[in-house]
Amino acid sequence: MAIAGFRYRTITYLSGILILTFLCIGFANKALEYQKKLAVNPFSNWINIEVTKSVQESSLNLMADLADPGLKSRFLIRNIYMSKGFGASFLDRKGHSSGLPLPKARTIDSKSSIILTLLDSNNTHKSTSTVNVFQKEPFGFVVTSKFLEKTGFHRDSVRYLMYGLYDQFYVPVPILGVVKELPDHADVLCTDSFYIMKSYCYPADLVYSKLFIETEERKQVEVFKTALEQTYNASADSTGYDAEKGLTILFFLNQKTTTQQIFENRLSLLYQLPALRNFHFGVYSGVVNDTSQEANYNYSKKKKNFNFDYLAVEFSRLDKLKEFSDYIKNRYNVSINMETVEQRQNFLFSLNISLGAILLVLVISGLSILIFLSNSLKNHLDRVKRNLGNFLAFGANRNIIIEIYTYVVLKILLISITIAFILSYAAGELFEIFILKKLLILKTDQDFFSLVNIWLVAFILVIIMAAVGKTLVTVWILVRKSPGDLIYEREQRKGTIN
């Protein structure tokens, strides 16, 4: 362990370099992860085309034409759909209605595969299902966690939000999923069917809410049903009870007394049901009980009057975007705002620059470690090469000498890595907790330091392999010489005769 130096100086220096490197990796990893998250969000390859009244007709034609697989393939289009944007009113946790500006809602076709992209693990905090939640329940919301924070609800416990119909009635609408981001910076996502229902069906007409309770204890459900009837002063219908499936309660929402507080009181009764398996809410319109039929019915009924605000195109890659832009401009007189695309391209470029800079730091750090280790080894070998020559003269196997030095270098490196890992882990975590989160009060649900990651593993592996390789070569170059050359340092004294 002589290479470890006087008072383990080599290990100390090496640990120092490694601590700085590991801290760099720990913070850079999280920074890059965050940047990548922004870069790979589900909407990064989406282009939103605003559908003004003047291009409404041509947009519909464009949408119809793009159903052609050839055209999709030509422009690398994965999905295309039209959506509506509107302001939605909700009650917050304290029962107050949301002020202006209203939370931004956006519609989506319940059959769109984009919903699956939205609800994938990269973007989801909470989802009631891993499949397309809107196909199971078209009358619910997918909301952003930021929006939930504003309303005072917690993303892990929220089951419904009180949604304002016609600024008068607040009805419980199920939360089907909580995501990090929604297209076009929307707060809430719902289906086209929901939008049609809420826009075109009047309270006096057909709006009612459905509460579906899965339980085998009908008698206990009756307690809740009674309470609910009192709250809503509505005729609840529980004839849909099925011992296998549970109980469906339908009740009309024609009362103004449905506040958050009262509803929650009733809901607490529901939680007390011992045999409760599951329950969920739905808000529906029409006379047809079946949800999907209802949606289709309303959609087809109102389609003619339904104008979309946006044409959203999802590309698999953005390579053909410019060509697509020219195509739709010439053919349909529809323009794409290229600013978003350029911003994204700039962001990707800056991400690559960051990545490159971090890689450069790692390479420099790795080289520093290797050069330092190599110099320490060379200095040591220079001091003991005559002794090694002596060992070879005594019959020592040069492979064993190589093995011993490789083992020693590996040991020094592993000790340094272990020390550096422990210290940098502690330093990074403490810095994150006390400086970033408490002193600078940065966003607390965002991690800024993560040491255990693929970068660290790769860096350590590369360093170990490079150090071992360098050691093998360095020691081999020395011990391949004859004992006489080593003992008499003949390389430096060529021609000297002893």
Next chain:
Amino acid sequence: MNAFEIENLKCSYQHKEQAIVFIEKLEIPRGKLTVILGRSGSGKSTLIEALGLMNNTIQSGKVEYHSPDGVLDLVHLWHNAKKIATIRKDYFSFIFQDDYLMPYYTCRENMLIARLIQGEITPALASEKLEKPMNSLSLSGNGLQKRFPFQVAGGQKQRLSFTRAVLKNFDVLFGDEPTGNLDNKSSIDLLDFIQEIIQNNGCSAIIVSHNIELSVEKADKIIVLTPADKKGALFSMKAENVFCRNTTSEWDEGYKKFLVDRIKLIL
């Protein structure tokens, strides 16, 4: 019985075209102390490097080593590094003018290292093996074994390195000016101890020296390298410059004085 038999040996370093030393015929006896004398640069070390397989300095000729296990041709061995290492390990031991002690090992570890290279050694065997040479070379006491080389005197270091060499099982002991850094008394003790080992174990010793008087006093055979008459080598060994002690009688003081004067003359 000879340890080495040499014929028409030319030694040089590979980058040298002209041989440094030429030996027409030489026999190095087994169980004897052979001393090689010569002025600086006369190829003494080159010769023992060739014989001790420390360097491939053999340009041409025949060098046979009569090992306890058979005759080995040292000229054609150099392509086989493993074999060379085995021969060094099993038959040869070395002692140099400088001690070459590992600075990071204790004196005890340094003394035992050559024996360790040769094979397993138990602590008990190590202590047993160390006892005699340490006593003979005045190395006992003062906790020397636990000290590091930088904590002991130069003469002690030299004796430590000698102990390291003789702790190993060997057939031939090569010494390149091993008494160079020692006072006269220590040099005599060292050569006496070598003689004792030779007599007890039947092994041989080949030593390079500049000390003519001591060589004449202790050597069984003296070889003097002198400038070569013929071109082809810088130095050579002439038959008249080899002096052997008679196996049946010792050199008397008068002959020793004569030898010293003669060697000084031819050098």
